[in-house]
Amino acid sequence: MSLVLTSEQTMLRDSTRSLLVKSAPISHLRRLRDERDPVGFSRPLWKEFAALGLPGILVPQQYGGMGLGHVEAGIVMEELGHTLAPSPFLSTAVLAATAIARGENEAQKQEYLERIVAGDLIATVAIDETGKHRPEKIALSAARSENGFVLNGAKTMVLDGHVADLLIVAARTAGTPGEIRGITLFLVNGGSGGPRAERTVMVDSHNAARLTFDNLKVPGSAVLGTVDGGWTLLDGVLNAGRAATAAEMAGASEEAFARTVAYLKERRQFGRLIGEFQALQHRAAHLYCELEVTRAAILKAQQALDESFDKAGPIVAMAKARAGKSATLAVQEGVQMHGGIGMTDEFDIGLFMKRVRVMQELFGDSNFHADRLARLGHY
Amino acid sequence: MSDLETFRRETRAWLESNCPPEMRRASQGESDTCWGGRKWKFQSDAQRIWLERMAEKGWTVPDWPREYGGGGLSHDEVKILRQEMRALGCRSPLDSFGIWMLGPALLKYGSDAQKREHLPKIARGEIRWCQGYSEPGSGSDLASLQTRAVDHGDHYVVNGSKIWTSYADKADWIFCLVRTDPDAPKHEGISFLLFDMESQGVSTKPITLISGASPFCQTFFDDVLVPKANLVGELNKGWTIAKYLLTHERDMIGGMGQTSESRSLGQTAAESVGLENGILADTVLRGQIAAYEIDAWAFRLMMERAGDMAKAGQAHPAISSLLKYYGTELNKRRMELVMSAGGTDALEWEGARTRDGSQVRAWLRSKANSIEGGTSEVQLNIVAKRILGLPDA
Numbered sequence: 001m002s003l004v005l006t007s008e009q010t011m012l013r014d015s016t017r018s019l020l021v022k023s024a025p026i027s028h029l030r031r032l033r034d035e036r037d038p039v040g041f042s043r044p045l046w047k048e049f050a051a052l053g054l055p056g057i058l059v060p061q062q063y064g065g066m067g068l069g070h071v072e073a074g075i076v077m078e079e080l081g082h083t084l085a086p087s088p089f090l091s092t093a094v095l096a097a098t099a100i101a102r103g104e105n106e107a108q109k110q111e112y113l114e115r116i117v118a119g120d121l122i123a124t125v126a127i128d129e130t131g132k133h134r135p136e137k138i139a140l141s142a143a144r145s146e147n148g149f150v151l152n153g154a155k156t157m158v159l160d161g162h163v164a165d166l167l168i169v170a171a172r173t174a175g176t177p178g179e180i181r182g183i184t185l186f187l188v189n190g191g192s193g194g195p196r197a198e199r200t201v202m203v204d205s206h207n208a209a210r211l212t213f214d215n216l217k218v219p220g221s222a223v224l225g226t227v228d229g230g231w232t233l234l235d236g237v238l239n240a241g242r243a244a245t246a247a248e249m250a251g252a253s254e255e256a257f258a259r260t261v262a263y264l265k266e267r268r269q270f271g272r273l274i275g276e277f278q279a280l281q282h283r284a285a286h287l288y289c290e291l292e293v294t295r296a297a298i299l300k301a302q303q304a305l306d307e308s309f310d311k312a313g314p315i316v317a318m319a320k321a322r323a324g325k326s327a328t329l330a331v332q333e334g335v336q337m338h339g340g341i342g343m344t345d346e347f348d349i350g351l352f353m354k355r356v357r358v359m360q361e362l363f364g365d366s367n368f369h370a371d372r373l374a375r376l377g378h379y
Numbered sequence: 380m381s382d383l384e385t386f387r388r389e390t391r392a393w394l395e396s397n398c399p400p401e402m403r404r405a406s407q408g409e410s411d412t413c414w415g416g417r418k419w420k421f422q423s424d425a426q427r428i429w430l431e432r433m434a435e436k437g438w439t440v441p442d443w444p445r446e447y448g449g450g451g452l453s454h455d456e457v458k459i460l461r462q463e464m465r466a467l468g469c470r471s472p473l474d475s476f477g478i479w480m481l482g483p484a485l486l487k488y489g490s491d492a493q494k495r496e497h498l499p500k501i502a503r504g505e506i507r508w509c510q511g512y513s514e515p516g517s518g519s520d521l522a523s524l525q526t527r528a529v530d531h532g533d534h535y536v537v538n539g540s541k542i543w544t545s546y547a548d549k550a551d552w553i554f555c556l557v558r559t560d561p562d563a564p565k566h567e568g569i570s571f572l573l574f575d576m577e578s579q580g581v582s583t584k585p586i587t588l589i590s591g592a593s594p595f596c597q598t599f600f601d602d603v604l605v606p607k608a609n610l611v612g613e614l615n616k617g618w619t620i621a622k623y624l625l626t627h628e629r630d631m632i633g634g635m636g637q638t639s640e641s642r643s644l645g646q647t648a649a650e651s652v653g654l655e656n657g658i659l660a661d662t663v664l665r666g667q668i669a670a671y672e673i674d675a676w677a678f679r680l681m682m683e684r685a686g687d688m689a690k691a692g693q694a695h696p697a698i699s700s701l702l703k704y705y706g707t708e709l710n711k712r713r714m715e716l717v718m719s720a721g722g723t724d725a726l727e728w729e730g731a732r733t734r735d736g737s738q739v740r741a742w743l744r745s746k747a748n749s750i751e752g753g754t755s756e757v758q759l760n761i762v763a764k765r766i767l768g769l770p771d772a
């Protein structure tokens with residue numbers, strides 16, 4: 001498959017871009033942040049997304065979705081990265097939609113997918129329990145009781161977890177933390193009948209929550225996939241999230257880079273443009289190379305998910321590791337090359353640094369993925 | 380799609396029955412590679428047979444037109460041929476400056492007669508070329524070159540000297556940048572000439588590298604007569620051709636470290652450093668190797684993407700500077716890790732055990748990657764100015 005976008009994909013990028021530029025430029029994020037908006041994203045904007053079909057990008061057409069792939073989902077993520085717009089796209093359209101669509105349960109698909117497509121259901125996944133992403137260490141317990149399970153434990157960094165209608169919770173039904181066997185996914189309602197949710201205000205002003213499960217009962221029909229055998233589905237969902245996050249980082253870092261290069265052509269010191277200084281030219285050129293190489297890696301990872309979902313793990317790990325590193329460099333250089341103004345809240349460049357820091361941690365940072373690849377390479 | 384699948388199947392079958400087993404392992408470096416040329420002595424029958432068979436199909440230069448000895452393959456077919464060669468471990472049948480550099484330049488700028496004369500001989504490995512660009516006073520500032528060519532009616536008379544001319548003592552012909560108008564601004568008085576290294580007045584003096592090898596020379600021209608028919612393109616317009624050729628050279632150098640790599644660095648290190656609890660005993664080195672492998676993988680995809688972008692007409696002309704810069708810095712990183720993994724065993728310079736220090740010599744040789752073909756700093760200058768549009772000082 002060619003590593004350039006098709007014309008349809010380019011059109012999707014352009015239409016997403018014009019929606020975001022119009023309805024959710026960076027000032028949109030600032031407003032939500034400064035007004036301490038209780039939802040943290042704009043529901044009307046999510047409806048606009050739905051009008052374009054975006055929440056259903058990964059949902060098969062038989063459930064009303066667009067039936068497109070991870071390349072297309074990545075295109076949307078990348079555009080979100082450009083304007084830093086908070087939206088439930090990652091939680092709902094990528095993570096939850098992938099989980100349900102691949103969960104092999106017709107009744108669940110019928111019940112949820114069309115509502116996702118319509119923009120009527122906010123759904124998310126609850127996986128991490130510690131500050132560092134270690135999915136095989138899942139400890140939240142799901143014990144059998146009567147016809148269902150009782151959930152006990154806590155989750156952290158649940159995207160949109162404070163407002164989600166549906167939570168896909170990774171729990172342990174057997175084995176011990178560290179084992180991939182014995183993990184089961186559950187569909188749990190959010191809101192009043194669900195776990196206790198505490199919104200966590202994060203550095204990037206996007207949305208996450210801590211969830212506490214205190215003897216929460218769920219019926220047997222809440223199981224997504226198979227009991228004890230949830231790892232493969234979970235791993236696949238995580239890979240979708242990793243590729244999507246990598247794409248958002250690519251968008252954010254390219255936006256930060258474009259703004260930085262523009263500044264180099266505008267700011268004068270010592271009687272000349274700072275972009276004339278070779279020290280800065282070389283750093284900018286190096287960064288450009290890093291970003292281009294990362295772009296190739298991300299596109300390949302997305303294509304790998306579309307071609308052979310279950311085998312894409314290593315290449316997604318590579319792309320996520322690359323994206324984390326080059327995006328970190330992009331935002332650090334971005335702030336540095338702006339000088340003092342780069343450190344001000346009023347100026348946007350710092351917002352990219354904040355968002356990238358979060359994306360870097362999400363679903364495993366560069367070190368996590370490098371370690372994974374080394375293990376796969378037997379060293 | 381199905382046409383390509385058929386092509387893949389046929390290609391694989393052809394390679395399986397035609398590539399000699401000895402040619403199915405990576406070349407051990409410059410001295411184990413087939414370079415061709417009038418003076419070439421094949422190192423084995425397998426090497427000769429492999430070249431002959433591939434040249435017969437036009438697959439030494441698969442993307443060149445058939446009429447000039449190429450394979451006439453499309454972009455996608457070339458990609459498949461390379462994938463299948465890689466999968467079977469087939470090495471390149473012929474490497475040469477003619478293939479990498481002069482050929483593409485002649486295809487674009489050469490006259491019909493020049494293409495007919497030179498391209499098939501490059502494709503068949505009959506003539507080996509060297510590159511006369513750098514001079515003692517003109518390296519990064521290549522356009523300041525001083526070698527003179529003066530018009531004497533039906534020929535030019537060339538005087539001057541080139542330096543770092545790789546394989547000048549082994550090459551048959553040279554493509555050479557000469558100054559034909561000393562009064563014009565420096566980029567506008569340069570011409571692109573071809574001539575036989577056996578011409579009267581050409582001499583070479585080998586120079587030894589830190590690796591101990593002596594692959595390059597200082598080259599002297601003393602009243603060398605060059606027929607006017609050997610001027611490529613227009614008089615005084617050689618700089619455009621020179622730059623175009625450099626983009627091909629840079630693509631090639633950038634990709635060098637990646638195409639020769641046959642096994643993972645992590646595996647190599649696991650053997651020499653050892654494992655503890657299933658992971659490399661040197662955990663700091665392990666992290667560095669993993670980071671390298673990730674970057675190398677991504678860079679291979681970047682090369683693939685650059686090809687796809689070129690085909691789609693989306694590639695920036697200066698993308699070769701990115702590939703050159705990134706690929707060579709990556710290769711140097713790799714060689715440092717190889718040395719680190721090898722410890723003192725990797726330091727032996729002579730002796731059969733290390734094949735006369737092939738590894739330590741390769742490590743030293745790799746340091747030239749970010750110098751030859753234009754330094755890393757020069758590539759960054761090009762990216763900064765031409766791609767990012769940053770202002771001149």
Ligand SMILES: Cc1cc2nc3c(=O)[nH]c(=O)nc-3n(C[C@H](O)[C@H](O)[C@H](O)COP(=O)(O)OP(=O)(O)OC[C@H]3O[C@@H](n4cnc5c(N)ncnc54)[C@H](O)[C@@H]3O)c2cc1C
Nearest residue numbers: 510511512513518519543544545747750751752753754756
């Ligand atoms: C192994 C090898 C093989 C070669 N083969 C050939 C060949 O076959 N044919 C041929 O013609 N040439 C060949 N070369 C020459 C090569 O192209 C030159 O060495 C190269 O272009 C650098 O020129 P220089 O050596 O004069 O270094 P200089 O130009 O003197 O550079 C010295 C240092 O200054 C830096 N520098 C120079 N200008 C700038 C600037 N504007 N901004 C920032 N930094 C700068 C350089 O990056 C470098 O670090 C070969 C070189 C090597 C090492």
